[in-house]
Structure formats: structure tokens, C-alpha cells
Amino acid sequence: MPYYIGDVIKEEKKLIARTPEKFRETGIDVRINTRVEEVDEKAGQVRLSDGTALPYDVLVLGTGTMPLTPGIPGEDLEGVFTLKSLSDALRIKARLRDLPVRKAIIVGAGFIGMEMSEAIRNLGIETQVFHRRTLPVNRWDPEFGKVILAELGRHEVGFVTDVETRAVEKGKEYRLRLITNRGEDEADLILMAVGVRPNAELARRMDLPLGKTGAIQVNFSQQTPREGVYAVGDCSESFHRISRRWVNIPLGDVANKQGRVAGWNIGGGNIIFPGIVGAQCFKVFDLEVAATGLDERGAAEAGFHPVSTLIWGNSIAGSMPGNKKLGLKLIADRATGKLLGAQAVGEMGAVSRINTLSAALWAGLTLDDAGWMDLAYAPPFGGSWDPIHIAAQTLRRQM
């Protein structure tokens, strides 16, 4: 059952409708369905799309991301969607409710593509994922990509590899037709899930400095170089504690933290956002998929000499029932033994291991730490040697 999308929409719709009233009681003027067209810094005001202006003392840019599209003819046809905002989700849901959608094509196999393939397939709709590479989710090791591919197959989600999209047209048997280098395929719904970019349009027009990432540059207090102007969330950069570089990894939990830091500081506090380690996870059907830190390429780009190992172990003790198979990959620096990153895939326990390793990364721990670290052991929750220990000791011996 597609409880996930459905419930989120229901809850957020209620929440959004209540938002302005709720805040009004506390003296805060929250305006929804309102677009800021321009910031007039000299006058200290923003100009709205209805022509009115609002004064400000402090300005916080939280403009998020824009969904990317392939940029092909017909991508704006009715029935072709991107999924970024709540209204995108509501539009997709309305289409699924109002039309008989017999078949869906998802373009892109990142985590949004994966989550949506589950949600749509679970409605009983024939679902295909079209991807420009041969395996889903580029961030993860190809061995894990194959496990995810098998999981899609197990749930009868088709996967078309090495795709270049060319155009979308009206279809014959189904409502739409997608033209690619691999031929022509029809569907009633096409979802373009090929990524996002920071929405820094207002910032650019204000001449605020953007990073190489295209996102707004901030300091650890979430301030831009312009006095009284803050930026938070997906439109801004974060400090990556492992690569020691400023990055843009648009994720809801990071945005929440940055928002709190900015708010606290604007309110007279003095706290910092201490950065990220790149922890991330998603669920696709029965599989937990999680990663943290850097992969080998990212590690090499950051000046490390990465070594890695990938092991298969049990997420819980071998004597317990259930599918316990857990794949864990560790990446470390050959010179220092410092842990640089981790990836995990399995029906249980993958996210748990990645969070433990995220804490280890946060603290700058080494393979020697990870190999002997004290973790809570009981057969229903792990083996006496956790996959973390096994992978860390395996990699340590290779060095």
C-alpha cells in the first residue's frame, strides 16, 4: 500500500492550511502561495509577485532546489511530472486518482526514482525505470547497485539501462510516448526524476557569492557575506567534515538543522552548524539502502588515498530467523587509517550500521576504532562480531 505518499500529502495539506493561522497567534506573519520576485536591499524590502512590497531587517533565503528535466521536446506535456514540491506530489496523486494509469515510466534511478518506483508499483501499476547508466543509485558500489536492481526485478519493476531520452509525444496505446536511444515506449504517466539543482535565483540577482556547487555560500552561522542575509537548506552549502569542502547535499534533515541555527542566531543566540558527513538512506521495497561519508572517487578528490572493502555478513545473529544478509562497504585512508565512508544494503540493519558509522565519521575515528568499538550485542540485534567490526578489521589487515 502506498501509505507513504498518501499519508504525507494528507498530513501536509492539513498542516499547510493551518500554518498561517497557527503562526498568527504567535505574532508571526506566514504567507503561503506567495512569491518573492525581487529583493531591494537598498530599500530593505522584498517585492512580491502581486506588486506589493514588504520591509525586512533580516532576510533568510530558503529557496530550496529546482528539479532538473532532460530538456527534451514534449517534457511539459500533461502527464509528465517532476517531484520536488508538495504540489508536485498532489498533482501526481490527482492523476493516479482521476485516470486509469496502467503504466508508468520513471526516468532516473536516484533515490527519488527508487522510492517512487515502489510507491507506484505498489498501486498495481506496471512500472519501468529508465536510467542513463547500467545500475541504479550511482553513489553506491556496483555490487550494491545489482542488489537493488534484483529487488526491483523481484517486484516486477522494469529497468532499462543506458538510456538517453529524446522526446515525449502523445501515445497511441497509452497516453504518452517516450522516445529514447533505446526505442519508443508508451505509458500513462512519466516521472522525470533526474535530479535537482540549488534554486539560487534570488541570491544570484542579489549578487550573493555562490559556490562551485551553484549553492549560496554561507559561514558556520548560516550567514551570507551580506550583513543581515542568511541562507539555509537545499539552496545553501554545507561544510563536509570528511572532505573538508563546502558541498551541496540537499536533504531535509540538513535543512532543518540549518534553519534552526539561523533562527537561533537571528534571535540573538550564537551557535554554529558544525557540518555534515553525508549520511543518507532510502527504502526501496524490502531493502534498506544507506551511505555516509565519501566514496572512493570523492575521497581521492579530497586528497585522500582511499582503500576499501565490501563484506557480506548477518545483520542479526545467524541463529535468528529472517533475511539477515547485510552488505557493508568501508572506505578508509591508506595513510592514516582514518575512516572516510561507508555504504550498506540489506533487508534490516543497514541504516543502523550507517548511523553508527556516521557517528564514527563525525568524530574522525579510524579503522582500529571501528574494528574494536563496543556495540550492544544480543542475538536478535547482531552477532558478537558486528559486520562493522568484521569489515573494519578486514580492511585494516589489507593496509
Place this chain on the structure above:
Amino acid sequence: MPYYIGDVIKEEKKLIARTPEKFRETGIDVRINTRVEEVDEKAGQVRLSDGTALPYDVLVLGTGTMPLTPGIPGEDLEGVFTLKSLSDALRIKARLRDLPVRKAIIVGAGFIGMEMSEAIRNLGIETQVFHRRTLPVNRWDPEFGKVILAELGRHEVGFVTDVETRAVEKGKEYRLRLITNRGEDEADLILMAVGVRPNAELARRMDLPLGKTGAIQVNFSQQTPREGVYAVGDCSESFHRISRRWVNIPLGDVANKQGRVAGWNIGGGNIIFPGIVGAQCFKVFDLEVAATGLDERGAAEAGFHPVSTLIWGNSIAGSMPGNKKLGLKLIADRATGKLLGAQAVGEMGAVSRINTLSAALWAGLTLDDAGWMDLAYAPPFGGSWDPIHIAAQTLRRQM
């Protein structure tokens, strides 16, 4: 179904029977059902109970623990058990198989008592836990003790508080009768689960120094002060990285690690066992119960000035189905903000949080770290603010 006990016994029986042969192939002489009565250090040999002697160059003491008993008349009657060794488990299982056991009494509400109450109750046997205190599992906050008590109640396990045992006798309606300060209660099986103590008998006779814990003193290489004599596992001490004291916390994963360290060093390697943080967990019916680090009392004893908070949050996002209620308690040092310990209880996600916090404790992180740490977020696995963040920020604000 009591898959847990049953499968472990089946598997270990097979394993044990195969052990000597298996090792013989590798040139290692493993003797089972063999008791070392005395160590003759001058002669460099051990004397076995069958009167023969075996020479050694290096001696490793891995003598484990002895189960405690209340020391009351009748505690050695047939049908009264302790649970420490595999043969204890096999004897209990045989009794359950061979007799109609209609009712069982478990004396003690530590984690062995809790695990066994689940295992026995799941066989359909009327089960009561008799405990000397008012709440189970002393290590955990009383608020969590109450949750565990409710879980026992939900599964119709009786709980008798403030018990002092006096004697065991033959029963009338059932096979045995337990006499306590609370009256007389009958049952077909009585399990004494009142704890264990290090079995340091051989070490004591060798005049090896024991710690205040009663366990064998070792260094970080698992060596005793006597050349060529090592000690590992439940009979030895471990360095607690948070209290900075040598402790005896008998757990299988710690024993495994210490054994590996000793073996490596005896084989010519040079590695250390870097200590523990006191991570521990168990399952009782549908509840995960986990803890790490110190509680307030332990923290105060170690010279810290503990402060704590206990919050109730969601183990996964509010929009997801299932019982998500998760209790998390954090203990920190008022002077430094350093994290000192954590406890968690819930139907899901408790062990996962405790392992993440164990890594944080291992690394010596503070509440500021724990409050902003980057964890993998997706609704099926957590909220955008994890209970760890919420508890750490709550406690931080109190300081």
C-alpha cells in the same frame, strides 16, 4: 515460538561435537568435558581432573563466570536451575520436553530473567518473575523499568516485587514450592537468575592479582602480571573508557574481542584491547531494551557531575505505520558537556540509537556533537530530527 533457545542448542550441540575433530586437522588439541584442577607454574603444566598433566608455554585463563544462587535451603532440588552454560540450557530444555511443566518461576529480573521469561512464556507455560526490587532491570531508569513491566503484563507474565527468597521445597499441586517473604508459591520449574560472578578460582590459587570486581587483572594486551599467563572474557577485567576504571561486565562480544587480542599477541602480534563503553541490549517480547556508558550513579562514582534527560520520541517518522514510541535517556557531565551514557526502550530503533551513541561515547563526543550529528534520514527510518538530536539539545539547554 521459542526459536531462540531451541536453535542455539541445536547448533551449539553440533558445533561442540565437531569441535575437537575440526581443530585436530589444524594441529590444535581441543579437549571438551575436561577440567583443569590445578596449575603447576614451576613445572609449567596443568593437572586435569583425570590425574594426567599437560605442559604449557603460554596459559590463557578463560574460565568465565559462575552463576550466583540465593544460598537458600532446597535450591539444589531437581527442577531448580541456573542458566550459565550450554549444559544448563540443555538440562532446562530436557525438563521442558520430558515433563508437563505447567508453571515456571524465575527469580531475578535482570536481562537473563527477562529473556527467559519470554522464552518460557512463549511455550504456553504460566510464568512468574520474582524480583527483590519493585521494577525489572536495575540498570535502566525506573520510567523504562515500568515500560518493561507493562510488556511483561501484556504477555501475561506475573511480576512479584520486593521478594526475599527463603527456601525451596517439594510442592503439592506443582512439583516445587518457593518460600519467600511474600508467602509460598508453587511451580514445576524454578530458574535462579540472580546474576553471576567471575570464576577466578584457578587464578586465585595461582596468586594472580584480582581486581575489586573479583575478576582477574589484565593489561591492554590481556596479559596478567605473570609472564606467559593471559586472561580473557568474563573472568577478566576490562577498561571502561567512560569511567576510566577497570570493570567486569561479562558479555559475549567483549569476551570474543579479548580472546582475539590475546591470541593475536600470543601468536607474535602486538595489538591492544582498547576497552569498552558498556554497550548492552536485550529483547523481551516486542521490546528492544538497550543501554551504553554510565548511569547517573556510575557517573557520580567516576567523579563526574551527571545531568540527564529522558524524552519520548518516534523511532521512525510520524507518518509511518507501527508502534514508533521510543524512549531515550541521555546522561552527560555538567562541567564538560561530555556524553556519559544513554538508555533506550521501544519496539523498534532502541538498539540502533544506542549503537550510534556508543560510537559517540567511544570517541568522547559532547552533547553539542550529539545534538547536531549528521544521521541518515528517511521517514521509514527516523524523523528529520532524530530522538538523539532532540534529547541532546534538550539536555544541553538545561545546562
